[in-house]
Amino acid sequence: MTETVTLRPGAMELRAWRAAYRGAAVTLDPACRGEVEAGAEAVRAILAKGEPVYGINTGFGRLASVRIDEADLATLQRNLVLSHASGVGEPLPDAVVRLVMALKAASLARGASGIRWATLETLLACLERGLTPVIPGQGSVGASGDLAPLAHMSAVLLGEGEARLDGETLPAAEALARAGIAPLQLGPKEGLALLNGTQVSTALALAGLFEAERAFQAALVTGALSTDAACGSDGPFDERIQRLRGHRGQIAVAAALRGLMEGSAIRASHRTGDDRIQDPYCLRCQPQVMGACLDLLRQAAATLAVEANGVSDNPLVFAGTGEVISGGNFHAEPVAFAADMIALALCEIGSLAERRITLLTDPTLSGLPAFLTPRPGLNSGFMIPQVTAAALVSENKQRAHPASVDSIPTSANQEDHVSMATHGARRLGPMAANVAAVLGIELLAAAQGCDFRAPLRSSDPLERAKALLRARVPMLQDDRFLGPEIAFATGLAASGALAEAAGTGLLPDLDGDAS
Template sequence: MTKLVLYPGKAALADWRAIHQGARASLDPACMPAVAASAAAVEAIVARHDPAYGINTGFGKLASVKIGDADLETLQRNIVLSHAAGVGDPMPVPVVRLMLALKLASLAQGASGVRPATVALLEEMLARDVMPVIPCQGSVGASGDLAPLAHMAAAMLGVGEVIVEGERRPAAEVIAPVTLGAKEGLALLNGTQFSTAYALAGLFEAERLFRAALVTGALSTEAAKGSDTPFDPRIHALRGHRGQIEVAEALRGLMAGSAIRASHAIDDERVQDPYCLRCQPQVMGACLDLLRNAAATLEIEANGVTDNPLIFAETGEALSGGNFHAEPVAFAADTIALAICETGSLAERRVAMLVDPALSGLPAFLTPRPGLNSGFMIPQVTAAALVSENKQRAYPASVDSIPTSANQEDHVSMAGHGARRLLAMADNLANVLGIEYLAAAQGCDFHAPLASSEPLEAARALLRGRVPHLEDDRYFAPDMAEATALVRGPLTQGLALPGVAR
């Protein structure tokens, strides 16, 4: 099992990716003095009886209500239990793990007033892979991801359920519950870690599928005997976009040495290919640039401190602000959604082009005996349906705000569901690319004995090891499932393809 050390405020994107994939994270011990100093600053505020939001006052619209010393522990427990009001399906365990690690790294920067023992409990949960059962709906992405983070904190109190080794159990049977001190409940459930975890998970999936789409797109270009002239580096240098330049380079590399490509130059009278082939560098390059911009934002966010108020131990101050507002995450999630949507949209157009003999020059619907057989007719319809779903989901979540908490929280980011939708969109994209993989390989089969390039022939052989050429109609769904599984991983292994690369 992979283990890594988290350096709060300095973690790389690769660290968060590894945690999402199952790595166990522990804290750099050097951060603990700052944690202790922050907790001591909160104790001093309580001792002075200075009014400080969320430490000895109520919350939100009730911030003017002063809370006596005897009730401070109850105040923190109450905020956790009252805010644990999420609904919907449980979060996927990998995303929960990422959320806990993000919260741990945030608290460990010593600006949240949380005691070392509370930080240690969160670290222990990660080390033992004890994951709270957290409903995925209920956050508006401002004043923190309150409901989901409250469910996380409730597990630390021994309330609710956790998942251990795949088994769902009462939290009280697994966790030695903590009694929260002043500020601790608020610190645990305030912040953007739910939204950021989902956005990072969506980014990782989008990047993986982006790379797969370069391979399926190149294979479709081969199936249609498309030209690689549009990928000439001189064209893209004149425009200057980094993503576009790198995508064109990748497509040239994928198609280099293809006999199918060489035959196009000899016997094809077409002057220009459809945009779905010719404009791959422009569209996919723009998607890559979006993913990189989102990655930069999320890396900063993952290393930030986003609860409220923030404790400055050197001066003993508790400063109220708005770092919990997840607008940066919402914008990043929206741009990832655009990239996912457009990657699938372009791929579906390539499938539609391949099944149309007037455009592709291939047998209708990619079947040797059209009419008796429907071939790839309905897989293309399925791809169209999935792309349409993603178009509807790609509407920016960040432009939709609903005031909450009696208008105290009068503008919210909606980062929670903006980020949460990304995994469903990525699932749709994976299936679209699986369909394109099947269709492109089928199209290339018709060009035998001409072969494609070495990497594309390897991609075709990988598929043919699981899915035979379609001669006559058969039960299609298992073929699509096999192709989609290859798209999610093995298809791009060993290939030098551009990505987020952070």
């Protein structure tokens, strides 16, 4: 049975957004209807007074001083949507677009945007019936809202643009007709309310966070397996070391690594009589590096949880007093910072994993056969998978440059400082995919290394993770076509299956405390 997420405006937990991103059905708590209708009534009252109010009976951006006649108000809102649907590039993934729609519905349902209940129902009907707008991924600078991408979403509600339905990409009008949804006729303020907001950058950042979460969990497993494959020490994971420094993430990571390696016969075999005094940093400093990544991800999660519950429209309608106040909640600087933090964490997770792969392929460091092949020279073994990992890591380093420090003026200098949150968040998906591939290669290499330690076995959690791989991928004896095997191992890391197989119960939860 499909999970259902009920939108409770202003009170949503991160786990609910994760479920929506992963495919849960989305509904709206009807208790918010009163606030939505009160906001719409406030807009009607303002129009009755005849005073100029931005976004209701004026132009937009630098054209805010242009007064619009009452007869043209509906055309004003429609024109706004159509003119702003100017995005370019590859469409956003359907899962991200559905999250955008859910975030937008939750924001509108706070009642501060002045829209009618019927308008909100149209958006929810698209979500319910699987109608997904086609939103080009490029064109937002992350301030004055995600205008272009949200305009593409909104245009579909009007019967313009394209949408996906039942696996097909269709003209929006045809998709609406098939889904039994009447095209929306916008009322005053409604086009602006649909376009203004940080929902696209927030959805992309949340998607990046959720993918980074899985990458982080998989990296704990592959890191522990690599430590065993290299006959590394678990001494650096001792709780006393971590407590003396005090960083929360470091303490949690060390505990996870201890749990993953507990009971390993490989570790026990070299506990005494090992001439090596200290392991290389990629093994020894996992709690410090991965712990710092965890702290970054937790901070980003906290920021995005607040943003997802907020209202980032402008102007905002305060039904209690009948006021409409212009502000800057559309500026996505918090999202930009969160996206930059996630990018940094992803970059370092992959970078540390690549160093472990390199260690395993180097016989002087690992004590294993060169490039993890029984007959090096005749066979190249893991020589080129390590090169692939290095390429992906360097690509992520280039992508990890902070987006939030950039700005460029728009709208004739009316909008003179912007966040660049949207493309800063959009890079996270490809970065997470790169990390998953690096971890897939590490999984293959670490499992190969542990096989060389036979008949000694690793811990039960790590043996379960290794068995998941070995069910499809046998130990590499002689060179063979590795592409499909790397793809399979990458899928185990990206899907969460690897961490689930390890089943330690010690992996971090970004919704709250790590266990």
